[in-house]
Amino acid sequence: MYGNWGMLLRIDLSSGQMYDWHIDEETYRLFLGGSGLASRLFFQLKGHEAEPLSPDNPLIFLNGPASGTNFPGCSRVAICARSPLTNIWGESSMGGWFSRRLKGTGYDGIVFTGASPHPVYLLLDGDRAELRDASHLWGSDAFEAEEALIKEAGGGRAAVACIGPAGENLVRFASVVSGRGHLAARCGMGAVMGSKNLKGVVARGNAKCRIADEAAYEKAREAALRNISGSLFAEGLNLFGTAGGVDLSSAICDMPVKNWREAQWREGMEGLSGVKMADTILTARRSCYACPIACKRVVEVREGDYGMPGGPGPEYEGVGSLGFMLKIGDLNAVAKANALCNAYGMDAISTGGTLAYAIEAFREGLLDMGVTGGVVLDWGRPDQLIELIHRIARREGFGDELAEGCRALSWRYGGQEFAIHVKGMECPMHDPRALWSMALGYATSIRGGCHNRDTNLGLEMGMDDLSEIGFPRTRPYRSEGKAVMTVHSQAVASVCDAAVICVFAWKGAGSSLAMLRDMLNAVTGYGLTLDDLLEVGNRIWYQKRSICNLCGAGRSDDEVPRRIIHPHLEGEASEFLGALNPLIRVNNRLMGLIKSERLLAYVKSFHARVLLRNTFRTVNAAGKLLPRRAPRSRRAPVKGGEARTRGGVDFHSMLEEFYRLRELDENGHPGASVLERYGLGDVSRVLHASENPACCNRP
Structure with a gap:
């Protein structure tokens, strides 16, 4: 096997027992790794039947096939469980060095079940695994705990993923922390660790998996690095x-x-x-x-x-x-x-x-x-x-x-x-009134309000491009095409999540699915096509969606708050996305034409000194050149509730089209035929044999 070790460490915290869990290569091929593979394992472990803060809720740390390599962006690790905040499928990821050190131990990931009777941490040093008492660290913040755990592990190449007091006290949005500033922040994975009395994990490994085609890997890596070095997006991230x-x-x-x-x-x-x-x-x-x-x-x-x-x-x-x-x-x-x-x-x-x-x-x-x-x-x-x-x-x-x-x-x-x-x-800090597809992305995300379970943000702004898979651009402030765009972008994002690649590095390298395909094929030897990758992404989406359904989520949960799809209560929106999108696209195209390193250096310097420091003014100036649109509807005050409006985001037409494209039934469940098509027949049998659970979005 290339890219992966084919083995996870499984730990029952209640008994302290540990054993190796071997995963066959076909399962890796179908789900890749990260949150994609984690969702499959979670379903097999019947995690949807466990309460989020119960010992039976599986907590899964999982790397991707390129984790541990030096490909830019492959430094993240996925952490997954049933979320105590949403009560459905939960996933989060974080960067830093923990992914590298975990993969270096000879395991692709760790699966925790049960709950320890007292606080513990896991030391994973090479192929040696040991549960150690953490009572002396209970109550310390994440920064203090990390420093102490690295010292107890002997320093050197150790990396830590731990919780602070919020996780110990079961705050429903508690995070997992690594390297001080790296957090698996969303969905309350820190609270799941706290419920298991698991203060942290220390990984200290340096081994590397075999790569199927070293020459192809280096070619893909060099192309990514070259694109990043010429990317104004990456330059802006570095500077600001x-x-x-x-x-x-x-x-x-x-x-x-x-x-x-x-x-x-x-x-x-x-x-x-x-x-x-x-x-x-x-x-x-x-x-x-x-x-x-x-x-x-x-x-x-x-x-x-x-x-x-x-x-x-x-x-x-x-x-x-x-x-x-x-x-x-x-x-x-x-x-x-x-x-x-x-x-x-x-x-x-x-x-x-x-x-x-x-x-x-x-x-x-x-x-x-x-x-x-x-x-x-x-x-x-x-x-x-x-x-x-x-x-x-x-x-x-x-x-x-x-x-x-x-x-x-x-x-x-x-x-x-x-x-x-x-x-x-x-919900995260992106407003669907500026980017209409975000409303549909939020409503149908597999983990609740999230802008990273699809690539709609980058597509609407002009930073990302799906033309390589035959998808045309959509117009700002229009519903047409947004549903099919969301379906495709969810598949692309699912592949990125399964590869556990940083979206910033991926965008800096050109947001190319072909680049991701070339890297994954070089590492694993799978020989995947773009269509194969999209199939993997859709399979993962349906697996996660079905888990959410089994946890109680249904059609009535695929909604967004009225406030964020109707005109603002205070002030008037600029609606300048129509100016920003072409500016970014033309900018990216021109940068791709520059061959001179000297000219590239000058353009990047000008971008840093002038454009990035005047982004607000530049976009406003360009926006004022746009044809004026008809004024948006005003809110009319109503007694005893949010203002009544006409206009706003055409959300429900997008949702209806999305349901048709995704083949979801009146309960919001995927039909048996679409699950069978993606090789999820066992999921279909469980989902359609169960009673329709109560809606998770009600008290």
């Missing part, structure tokens, strides 16, 4: 991190503001952008294993109320959820809040989304100081944000309720119209 996208996102009103109420917040954009970060608190840039981009930020706040030592800086999503969503424009405060979320091991998106709901609920009179423990919740209160992060992680006072997420709060106190989640997971 993912927060460099704040200016662009704000220009097209893609960044949610004030719990999705407000169209645009220019002061926030100027105060929280990646450019501002680079000019003020940035001290270093860091990279994941074998990645030339170095998008990670190290920041330090040397003075003031939010002083903090050097540590991981906020990403785009952290800036959005902890800043824009709460109308906090102080970069130092947002950096401090983000660092606390990392140390506690807590998803910043869900933290910010839940707090935004709570603030609005308080202002609407649904919450009072008796509930909040005397705290007057309001927008623009960084001191309040810091305090509530502490309370959530420790489940103290009102923090105990906030730790359940915004859906649970809205079930108890009302205000479901402004609890912005899909299937229980707070």
